[in-house]
Amino acid sequence: MNLKIDLNDLSIAKLLEKFKPKADSTSDEASSASGKVQPAPRVNLMPPKYAQLVKDSYVMRASLTSVGVGALVIAGAWGLTQGTGASVKAELEGARQTNAQLTERVAALAPVTNLARQTESLTETVERQSQDLVPHDAVIERFVELTAGRLDVTAITLTSGTDGTGACRSTDGFNDVPLLACVQFNGDAAGGRDGVAAVLSALSSDPWFTDAYVPNITDADTEDAKLSISGEVGVTASAVTSLSAPEAEGVVSQEDSQ
Known part of the structure; x- marks a missing residue:
């Protein structure tokens, strides 16, 4: 009996290759045809309770953002109102000061005004009496x-x-x-x-x-x-x-x- 052994077949790589299970020819062909490796399916391991908490946090964050934007708008409008109110107050204060000055002037001229009225009244009285004395x-x-x-x-x-x-x-x-x-x-x-x-x-x-x-x-x-x-x-x-x-x-x- 002749026993013929090839030493190349005794290498570890060759041995593993012989005992390696054959892959599905259909999947190999699809992979070779697309040129891409198909990703493994994703499995959601997070419990439903924690998933709901994540959704609630997203909603809360959006609500806080909306509230912040609204607060900024209200603050801007309030600032404009305060600016307009300040100008109105300044104009009102100026008008009050002008009125006070005019009141002081009128009070200072009151004696002259009264004297003019008395003189006019006296003149009218004299003229009236003179007219009554016309012969x-x-x-x-x-x-x-x-x-x-x-x-x-x-x-x-x-x-x-x-x-x-x-x-x-x-x-x-x-x-x-x-x-x-x-x-x-x-x-x-x-x-x-x-x-x-x-x-x-x-x-x-x-x-x-x-x-x-x-x-x-x-x-x-x-x-x-x-x-x-x-x-x-x-x-x-x-x-x-x-x-x-x-x-x-x-x-x-x-x-x-x-």
Whole structure:
């Protein structure tokens, strides 16, 4: 009997190769075809209790994040509100200080204001009393004397007080003379328009009268070229002061006679 033994077959690697179990040909072919090693299946060894705790922690973390973002938004809005409120408070404080300064100025000027009011009231009282003292008969007589030979008076009215001063219209804005009364008249002026001018000149030359005004001139129904006029003239304070000073009145009368 011939026994033939190959020493190469006695190596450990060869022996292991002979006794190694054969792998599934289908899986080997799939692995060789894909070129990748198939991963082992994953097995979740965590108990369900701990898995639920992990999920709850995720939910809690998301909730805390939302709360933090909301807190930041609220803090930002509060900061803006505080800034606006501070500016409003500053403006209010400035307004209070300005009001306090104005109040102090008004209080400082109060004596002057009271004095001005008292002076105005006293002036009104004096003017009112002076208007009540207007000598109606003397004024009308003076008017007729001044216009004699120049105007045939057909109607004359004298009004004093508030109504009297308001009835006369001012024709000279630069000569604002206080009036005690107003004379309104109608008549026929001789000599045409020259006669009308003579009437106005005579009234303007007397200190008792001022601002004579003739707004209406029409032809009279006469044959001597007379013009029918209507006008008005203001009565000054001289009408009262002259009568209270007989000596001054005598001087005026002498000048008129000349």
